Amino acid sequence: MSRPDVVTTVAELRTRVAAWRRDGARIGMVPTMGALHDGHLSLVEAARGGADRVVVSIFVNPTQFAPTEDLATYPRDLDGDLAKLAGAGVDLVFAPETGEMYPEGAATTVTVGGPAVGLESDARPHFFAGVATVVTKLFAQCLPDVAYFGEKDFQQLAVIRRLTRDLSLPVSVEGRPTVREPDGLAMSSRNVYLNADSRSRAPALYAALTRAAAAIGEGLPSEAAVAAAAADIAAAGFAIDYVEHRDAETLGRPEPGRPGRLLVAARIQEVRLIDNIATPNYRQL
Numbered sequence: 001m002s003r004p005d006v007v008t009t010v011a012e013l014r015t016r017v018a019a020w021r022r023d024g025a026r027i028g029m030v031p032t033m034g035a036l037h038d039g040h041l042s043l044v045e046a047a048r049g050g051a052d053r054v055v056v057s058i059f060v061n062p063t064q065f066a067p068t069e070d071l072a073t074y075p076r077d078l079d080g081d082l083a084k085l086a087g088a089g090v091d092l093v094f095a096p097e098t099g100e101m102y103p104e105g106a107a108t109t110v111t112v113g114g115p116a117v118g119l120e121s122d123a124r125p126h127f128f129a130g131v132a133t134v135v136t137k138l139f140a141q142c143l144p145d146v147a148y149f150g151e152k153d154f155q156q157l158a159v160i161r162r163l164t165r166d167l168s169l170p171v172s173v174e175g176r177p178t179v180r181e182p183d184g185l186a187m188s189s190r191n192v193y194l195n196a197d198s199r200s201r202a203p204a205l206y207a208a209l210t211r212a213a214a215a216i217g218e219g220l221p222s223e224a225a226v227a228a229a230a231a232d233i234a235a236a237g238f239a240i241d242y243v244e245h246r247d248a249e250t251l252g253r254p255e256p257g258r259p260g261r262l263l264v265a266a267r268i269q270e271v272r273l274i275d276n277i278a279t280p281n282y283r284q285l
């Protein structure tokens with residue numbers, strides 16, 4: 001099956017998208033950092049269903065990595081990614097170099113408050129400014145009608161929804177469910193860092209969230225459910241960054257009668273994994 005066309009400059013991207021738009025096409029975008037897996041492909045499938053033309057961006061965004069993080073070793077495989085996208089109904093891949101995204105002298109950053117405060121930001125204070133800046137740029141470069149993001153990165157999705165509203169960006173943001181391995185581990189490009197022992201322990205994260213969400217649904221107070229999840233996750237050998245129950249939209253305190261979310265970040269063998277789950281029938285104060 002034929003691989004999608006690839007462009008590397010904003011000018012080429014704009015030319016292609018403008019021609020589709022002249023034909024009245026609805027443009028869908030799936031921003032990624034590559035090393036594609038079935039989670040990414042589920043976003044492509046959703047985009048195929050919701051748009052006439054699909055653009056996938058592949059860019060490992062340096063501004064969302066701290067100097068101590070894994071920018072240099074983050075898995076990159078454009079050729080393999082294009083093979084995975086062959087036959088997936090992608091019209092164009094935008095794979096810019098860093099210099100194309102951040103021209104010499106670049107001095108503008110998009111910072112988001114609200115849902116960007118706490119959780120991931122406690123461990124990675126640089127992270128959401130990098131994400132918000134690159135997503136704003138990608139939206140401005142491609143001008144999609146709709147863009148697809150995974151609930152896997154739940155706080156990121158909330159941040160992108162917030163910034164899109166706050167900056168009046170004419171893009172509708174669609175969140176899609178987390179795609180998991182058969183044992184429950186959320187698919188992630190970083191899972192390749194796990195050794196056999198850590199990989200066998202990793203499903204404990206989702207198992208603990210599932211138990212805690214069910215317990216909350218049965219009326220267990222939120223704090224007790226969170227404490228039980230944390231104990232389960234620590235017992236599996238993880239060092240916990242956070243386990244929190246939050247309001248699913250604002251990511252503030254969970255409110256009775258509103259959708260809630262349990263969110264976790266934990267490290268095993270120096271690999272940091274994140275996951276989250278909806279909490280049903282939240283009634284406690």
Ligand code: AMP
Nearest residue numbers: 032033034039149150152153178179187
């Ligand atoms: P990344 O390449 O990790 O930056 O992710 C690109 C997009 O894919 C983001 O919107 C992620 O939330 C989404 N994504 C990553 N992993 C999954 C997954 N397991 N299921 C669904 N979406 C995912």
